[in-house]
Amino acid sequence: MTTATPEILLTDLVFPEGARWHEDALWFSDVHADVVLRFDPAAGRLDRVAAVPGGPAGLGFLPDGRLLVTAGHDRTVRRLERDGRLVVHADLSDLASWHLNDMAVDGHGRAWVGNYGDDSAPPAPPRPANLVRVDPDGTTTVAAGEMLFANGIVVTADGGTLIVAETRSTPGRLTAFTILSDGTLTDRRTLCTFAPSVLPDGLTIAADDAVWVASPFSGEVLRVDPGGAVTDRIEVPHPYAVALGGRRGEDLFVCSADHWEPDLARTARSGKILRLRP
Incomplete structure (x- = not known):
C-alpha cells in the first residue's frame, strides 16, 4: 500500500457522499445534513445547491445539465429545475x-439506482435487492435483481458497460453488465473480487476505464484496471466516495468521515473533502 498525505480541502461536514465532478466543480451530498453542495476548488468556494430532506445520496446529471439526486428515505429520485425547484x-x-443509495446517469439520461436492501448490518447477511433503471421520462424498470447492497456505480466512457460495487457480497466485488441500446443489462459478470477487509463503496472511473474504489473500513482507495x-x-482515512476531476481530470477527490452512523456523524462533524494526485 502506498502512503500519501492527502490535501484537506474542506472540513466540518457531517457525512459527505456521492461525489461527482461536473462543470469544473465537485458536487456531493452531505447525507445526514440533508443537503447537496457544490465546491469550486479553484476559487475555494462552497455553495449549497439544494436541501433534500430524508438523506440525499447519489448524484448525476441529465444531458441538459439538470441535477438528479436520490432521496434515500422516501425512495425517490429528485430533479433540480433551472428555477431552483426540486421535483x-x-x-x-x-x-x-x-x-436508495448511489446512482450513475449515462449519456442518454438513464439513471441507474441502487438501494440497501434492508436495514441490517454486518455480520448479518443483506437482503438481495433490485438495481433500478430510471429512463429520462421518469419510467422505472428493474434492471437487475439479487444485488448485495449495490453501492458505487459508474459507466464506461463508451457507454457500453455498467459497473457496480456490491459492498456486502462475500467477498466484496465489482459486478459489470453490458448495456444494450435500449438500456437492458446483459452479460452479468464479476469484474473484480477483493480481500475480506475491503467493502467497496463509492466508485469513480477514469478516461481509460480504470475504476477507483473507496474502501472505508480498510482505510484505502484502490485502482482496478479494465481487466479487473x-x-x-x-492509504486514506475512512474514504466513502471518490471522484476524478480537476483541470486535467487527474485529481482524485475523496469524501471522508470518521462515522457513518447518523447521530454520531451529526455530533462529530468529522466529514472532510480530501484531494490526492495519484
Whole structure:
C-alpha cells in the first residue's frame, strides 16, 4: 500500500457522499445534513445547491445539465429545475426494498439506482435487492435483481458497460453488465473480487476505464484496471466516495468521515473533502 498525505480541502461536514465532478466543480451530498453542495476548488468556494430532506445520496446529471439526486428515505429520485425547484423525477418505492443509495446517469439520461436492501448490518447477511433503471421520462424498470447492497456505480466512457460495487457480497466485488441500446443489462459478470477487509463503496472511473474504489473500513482507495486487476492501493482515512476531476481530470477527490452512523456523524462533524494526485 502506498502512503500519501492527502490535501484537506474542506472540513466540518457531517457525512459527505456521492461525489461527482461536473462543470469544473465537485458536487456531493452531505447525507445526514440533508443537503447537496457544490465546491469550486479553484476559487475555494462552497455553495449549497439544494436541501433534500430524508438523506440525499447519489448524484448525476441529465444531458441538459439538470441535477438528479436520490432521496434515500422516501425512495425517490429528485430533479433540480433551472428555477431552483426540486421535483420528483421518479418514485422507486414499489421497486426499492429499502433506502436508495448511489446512482450513475449515462449519456442518454438513464439513471441507474441502487438501494440497501434492508436495514441490517454486518455480520448479518443483506437482503438481495433490485438495481433500478430510471429512463429520462421518469419510467422505472428493474434492471437487475439479487444485488448485495449495490453501492458505487459508474459507466464506461463508451457507454457500453455498467459497473457496480456490491459492498456486502462475500467477498466484496465489482459486478459489470453490458448495456444494450435500449438500456437492458446483459452479460452479468464479476469484474473484480477483493480481500475480506475491503467493502467497496463509492466508485469513480477514469478516461481509460480504470475504476477507483473507496474502501472505508480498510482505510484505502484502490485502482482496478479494465481487466479487473488491483494495480494501486493508497492509504486514506475512512474514504466513502471518490471522484476524478480537476483541470486535467487527474485529481482524485475523496469524501471522508470518521462515522457513518447518523447521530454520531451529526455530533462529530468529522466529514472532510480530501484531494490526492495519484
